Each structure stands twice: as C-alpha cells, then as structure tokens.
Amino acid sequence: MEKHLSLESIVNITEICIGIFVLIGLYFAIKQFRIAKRTYLAQLLIPILDEYKDKKWIESREYLKNKVKDINTKEFEKRGVANLIHFFDKVGFLLSNKYVETDSIYQIMGGDIQAYWPKFKKYIDHRRGNPGPHYKNYPYGYHTQFLYTVCLKRKSKKEEEVNKSISILDKKIKALESNLISINN
Incomplete structure (x- = not known):
C-alpha cells in the first residue's frame, strides 16, 4: 500500500525548507557583515596606529x-x-x-x-x-x-573588569589550594 503526500503537505514541507534556507542565509550574511566590519575597522585603525607611532x-x-x-x-x-x-x-x-x-x-x-x-x-x-x-x-x-x-x-570600566577578574582568579586559587591541602592530608 503506497502512501502519497497530499499537495498541501508538499507545500508545507517546501515552506519549511525555504524558511530553513532563509535562516541559514541570514546567519551567514550576519557573519559576513561582522567580518566586513572588522576588516573596515582594521583598515581604519592601521593608518591611525602608523601615524601615532610615527x-x-x-x-x-x-x-x-x-x-x-x-x-x-x-x-x-x-x-x-x-x-x-x-x-x-x-x-x-x-x-x-x-x-x-x-x-x-x-x-x-x-x-x-x-x-x-x-x-x-x-x-x-x-x-x-x-x-x-x-x-x-x-x-x-x-x-x-x-x-x-x-x-x-x-579606564574606570577597565579597572573594574580587571579587579573582578583578579577577584575570580583569587577565589579559584584558594579553592585549588584547599583541594591540594585536602589531597595532601
């Protein structure tokens, strides 16, 4: 017994496939835009850096x-x-x-x-x-x-970020030290 897909089912599957391809295309377009933006910034920053170090x-x-x-x-x-x-x-x-x-x-x-x-x-x-x-x-x-x-x-934001990172690292070091002490005992 053969089952045939109805025309409506085929249209729905096609619409889903088109939607998936549109999303994939959008994902790659956004990714390409980010790469282009980075390239543009690099092209702008390199002469600034060169002139600044002149x-x-x-x-x-x-x-x-x-x-x-x-x-x-x-x-x-x-x-x-x-x-x-x-x-x-x-x-x-x-x-x-x-x-x-x-x-x-x-x-x-x-x-x-x-x-x-x-x-x-x-x-x-x-x-x-x-x-x-x-x-x-x-x-x-x-x-x-x-x-x-x-x-x-x-500068103040950067100092906050560094202080938070140092605090997190200090906590990790203390945890590792206490684990090391407990292993050695």
Whole structure:
C-alpha cells in the first residue's frame, strides 16, 4: 500500500525548507557583515596606529613628558604639540561619530591622552580664548577633549573588569589550594 503526500503537505514541507534556507542565509550574511566590519575597522585603525607611532611625534611627546607647567604657545607650536592635538582631534572625531571602537582607541592611545591632557587643556583653553572663523561648529580641541573623556571613562570600566577578574582568579586559587591541602592530608 503506497502512501502519497497530499499537495498541501508538499507545500508545507517546501515552506519549511525555504524558511530553513532563509535562516541559514541570514546567519551567514550576519557573519559576513561582522567580518566586513572588522576588516573596515582594521583598515581604519592601521593608518591611525602608523601615524601615532610615527617619528614626527617624538619631539612633541618628549616635550610633553617633561614637567611643563606654563604653556608657551610658540613653544607648543614649534615642537609640534599643536599638530599632535590636531591628530588627537581627528581620532576623537572618528570616535565621536562611531567610526572606530572605544576599546581599540583606548588600547592604542588611552594612557597617553590621559597623561597629556593637563598640558593640552592649558593650550586648548588659551586657543579657545582666541577663536577664529574656522571654529564655527566646535570649539578648538573639542574632539581631543571628547577623546580624553571617553578614555577616562573606559579606564574606570577597565579597572573594574580587571579587579573582578583578579577577584575570580583569587577565589579559584584558594579553592585549588584547599583541594591540594585536602589531597595532601
């Protein structure tokens, strides 16, 4: 005795198969999108990293590492500090418009922007006191200040994550030690 599938059963099975294939296609499309996004970010971050590590910033960084208390506008500009601020402004712009991820930027330059900010701030405040026509949309150094703020927030989150991880590791070590002690006894 042969059993035949009704037309309605065949249509239902076909719809289920199509649904499964659509879900599989959607899964791979999402996966491909994530890969493309990572590639895009890498293509954006590599030039930023290369420029940031460039030799042209050595004098600016050395100048900022010294205990500069008073800003000297001419000296800042002569040593390229103003250009370094402009570079940080570009990175801050990319970050504020979500072209790059906070974690990536924090890992590349988070510590430096936090160390340089007190000196940058004095110069930026001086420049903001003398606004020019090219500061219509944002005040001078706005995106550098944004970058500093974001990295400062990320620092506290990173410290929390590290402290939690250390706490978890400490608990695991204590558990392993107590197991080792009980085995040895």
